Amino acid sequence: MELKKIFAKVIGINESGVSGSLSRKNTVEWDSINHLLLVSEIEKELKITMTMKEVEEVKNYKELDLIVKSRSQKNKK
């Protein structure tokens, strides 16, 4: 599963509505608990690990996407 799909499912919005500008501030459904569910789901589905600092500091979808991409590349190496 790709990030967009996971994000849409956990946060409960349409996949077409997922974009880099979605942030934890401007998306009501992206609350603190859903954020943790999202991370746990990303880690499981994409087989990556995020640090606690990253989990806390990520503010929007764009940043999340970047973290996932950097991890996936590392995994490939």
Added chain:
Amino acid sequence: MKTAKKQEEKKPASFIEYLDFYKKNLRVFEGEKNEGVEKEVRIAFLSSFTTNGFKEVLSAKCHQLGLSPKVFIGGYNQYSQEIYGQSGELYAFNPQLIILFIDIRAIAGEYYLLPYSRTEKERQVWVEEKKEEIIALIKKIKEKSSAKIVFHNFEVPFESPLKILEVKEKFGWREAVEKLNEKIRESFKKDHQVFVFDYNNFISKIGKSNIFNSKLYYLGDIKFNLEYLPELCEEYMGYVKPLKSLTKKCLVLDLDNTLWGGIIGEDGLNGIKLGPTPEGRPFWEFQKYILSLHNQGVILAINSKNNPADALEVLRKHPYSILKEEHFASIQIDWDDKVAKMKKICQEINIGLDSLVFIDDDKANREMVKAALPEVSVVEMPEDPAAYLKKLESITDFNRLEITEEDKKKGKMYGEERKRLELQKAASNLGEYLKSLEIKITIKKADKFNLPRIAQLINKTNQFNTTTIRYSEEEVEKISKDKKYWILSVAAEDRFGDNGIVGVAIIKKEETKIWEITSFLLSCRVIGKEIERAILAFIMKNANKARASLVAGNFVKTAKNAPAADFFKKNGFKLVGSDKGQERWERKADSVLLPPNFIKIKEK
């Protein structure tokens, strides 16, 4: 075939799929629509940590069982406030099941990581204190609610600061938690309302290091990795199923490549795989586990397309066939389709299609049964026989909240019943058949040994039941101590075996010398053998001995009790009153009613 496949795809499996399923069906779960008391299940979940996700998965799981769930989630770490009822919300919710999940970190507090800052004596005291706290909590719930209570025991910590010397320490930390678990288990062993859920055992299966995700814990006080929530809630369903009477009674088995490897018609008795060889062992062990289910009261049946002589030869002669002919209540082996055979099994055993669990290695057969008989629970068997046993072990459809001696014998009794039917077919008439059965009944006053079974019959019997009044076990016990009442239990046996307690009568002795039969019921297993007349004759005889003037019987019509409708009439009682399906029948106590001469009556 296509529709069935579609349904499968829709079924959620992972945590995220459950969440999604819940969100998409919000109207079903959070609407006020009431689908009737029978289907409604009210579950309260109380815990010591963040419980997001529990409501969604629990609701969806109940929904899959055809139930209409109402789930109450206690506030964050508010379990003791909820229980001690400051807000009263928990009890106002009127739960049928209360799940209480207090985790080890919460109960150990700061000592969780510093267990040895306490002395041995202090650890002993800690265990005793915590045990008392928990017993007090549960006692409080019992005072205020009749809900069944599921209490999680504690995770025995995996890590210890003493490492390899942990086991050498006097009353070590792990030992202390084990002791606490043991004490809690012992406290509720005989309690019909409280069930200790062996959570420590459950997470050992999944892996203690998998269940705890430190990031989720530090950031959100989530102490249970949500990924495993579907598995945990499946365990809860093991309690919900018997609570809502969704339990199954009969395991229907295919033969070739299910009970043994290979095809008997082609491979022959010596060619099939069954026994202590690498290829035979999966089937051998599968059969052993099926027998252990049977010994706990699960009825067995065969549904196989085969040549009967070939197939039966395995059950009769194969040295490693654990399952024998006598274990099966119905044996349907022919070349008819499996759906027709499934119906025949129901007729022969006299149970509903919704009581069956079907196991067949062949996917096409499974899909056919699923499509034609949606009430039957069909097990998705793995392709590899090596995984058969694990699959069967995971099934909670046969769970019960209580098991009586009669329940354990049940599987065996049905096997005996099949032999009776064979005899009946061979006998020239019914009278000859009944005589040849050599029926004996034993009548006994209610006591503490037969009380659980009496209460079970009172609550389960629908067909031969004159008034269908239900009493809980506690109520029956109370009535049995009242001198005005006489509760009798009736056990029956014949040459094929012992049926255990099959009948109950409750007689109220009025001061005006009227003996009133307020309840009279008989298990459907023994209907049609005139046992009811023998019991009634026994009651009449005793009424006369006690110089009563009248014996009265009440009959209240229900949708299901037609078999008992003409019971009093057939035995010479006169109708003296009738109102909206409620009838009162009477007969003079000194008029002799003869019991059937082919039944021996013993009083104990």
